[in-house]
Amino acid sequence: xxxxxxxxxxxxxxxxxxxxxxxxxxxxxxxxxxxxxxxxxxxxxxxxxxxxxxxxxxxxxxxxxxxxxxxxxxxxxxxxxxxxxxxxxxxxxxxxxxxxxxxxxxxxxxxxxxxxxxxxxxxxxxxxxxxxxxxxxxxxxxxxxxxxxxxxxxxxxxxxxxxxxxxxxxxxxxxxxx
Numbered sequence: 195x196x197x198x199x200x201x202x203x204x205x206x207x208x209x210x211x212x213x214x215x216x217x218x219x220x221x222x223x224x225x226x227x228x229x230x231x232x233x234x235x236x237x238x239x240x241x242x243x244x245x246x247x248x249x250x251x252x253x254x255x256x257x258x259x260x261x262x263x264x265x266x267x268x269x270x271x272x273x274x275x276x277x278x279x280x281x282x283x284x285x286x287x288x289x290x291x292x293x294x295x296x297x298x299x300x301x302x303x304x305x306x307x308x309x310x311x312x313x314x315x316x317x318x319x320x321x322x323x324x325x326x327x328x329x330x331x332x333x334x335x336x337x338x339x340x341x342x343x344x345x346x347x348x349x350x351x352x353x354x355x356x357x358x359x360x361x362x363x364x365x366x367x368x369x370x371x372x
Contacts, residue, residue, distance in 0.1 A: 196294045196295060196297075196298060196322055196324075196325055196340075196344055196348060197325040197340060197341070197344060198228045198231060199341070199344070200294075200341075200344040200348045200349060201224075201227040201228045201231075201290070201291055201294060201348075202223075202224035202227050202228060203344075203348050203349045203352040203353075204223075204227055204286075204287060204290040204294070204348075204352055205220055205223040205224050205227060205287060206352045206353055206356040207351070207352040207353075207355040207356045207359070208223065208283060208286050208287060208290075208356075209223070209283075209356065210356050210359035210360040210363060211359050212279055212282060212283040212286075213363065214275070214276055214279040215275060215279050215280055215283045216274050216275050219270055219275060219280065219283070219284075222266060222270055222284060223283055223284060223287040224287070226259070226262060226263065226266070226284045226285075226287040226288035226291075227287045227288065227290055227291055228291070229253070229262065229288070229291075230253040230254045230258065230259075230288065230291040230292065230295075231249075231253075231291070232253060233247065233248065233249050233250070233251060233252070233253040233254070234249055234327055236248050236249060237249065237327065243301075243302055244302055244312070244314070245312075246305065246308055246309060246312045249301070249327075250292075250295055250301055250302065250303065250304045250305060250314065251305045251308055251312065252305065252308040252309055254291060254292040254295060254304045254305060254306070254308075255292065255304075255305055255306055255307060255308040255309070256289055256292070256306055256307065257307075257308065257309060257310075258288070258308070259285050259288030259289040259291075259292070260285055260289075262284070262288050263280075263281050263282075263283075263284035263285035263287075263288055264281060266280075266284050267280040267281040267284060270284075292304045292306055293317070294322070294348060296315060296316050296317045296320075297316075297317050297319065297320050297321065297322045297347065298320060298322045298323065298324040298325075299320045299321075299322065299323055299324055300323075300324030301324055302314045303315045303316045304316070321343060321346075321347050322340075322343045322344060322347050322348065323336075323339050323340045323342075323343045323344075324340070325337075325340045325344075326340070
């Protein structure tokens with residue numbers, strides 16, 4: 195898995211695209227991007243890693259991201275936040291978790307299609323060092339290596355994509371006002 199520090203970086207990339215989603219909901223997008231790792235408690239509950247409820251199982255699936263986004267969109271939408279836009283934003287934030295984890299160099303893969311199948315997948319390109327589970331494993335050289343790869347492969351692309359989307363929106367607004 196990537197660290198809980200880096201999963202919310204995706205919000206920086208998505209926020210300029212979902213401009214009808216108010217800034218007050220960005221924290222909810224960050225929450226959706228990290229909540230799939232709630233399944234890590236399974237290690238302490240004796241749930242095997244490869245079990246559908248194990249780490250990178252059901253909570254990392256596309257179905258879970260859709261259900262979570264739908265439930266939250268009901269409560270978070272309003273006159274300033276159209277439900278469809280809120281759902282789309284929160285779904286992308288939640289689904290990004292599995293995609294990022296599928297780019298790491300460790301684990302058993304991600305059950306993208308759970309609960310329909312527990313087959314686990316990685317992306318063909320896996321440049322991100324897998325993060326240790328728990329804070330104690332994150333302190334030290336390994337944690338620094340993880341943060342370095344996350345900076346290069348999550349934070350910088352997210353910032354660049356978000357900046358490009360913001361600039362494109364500004365340019366379109368300037369051209370439209372002429």
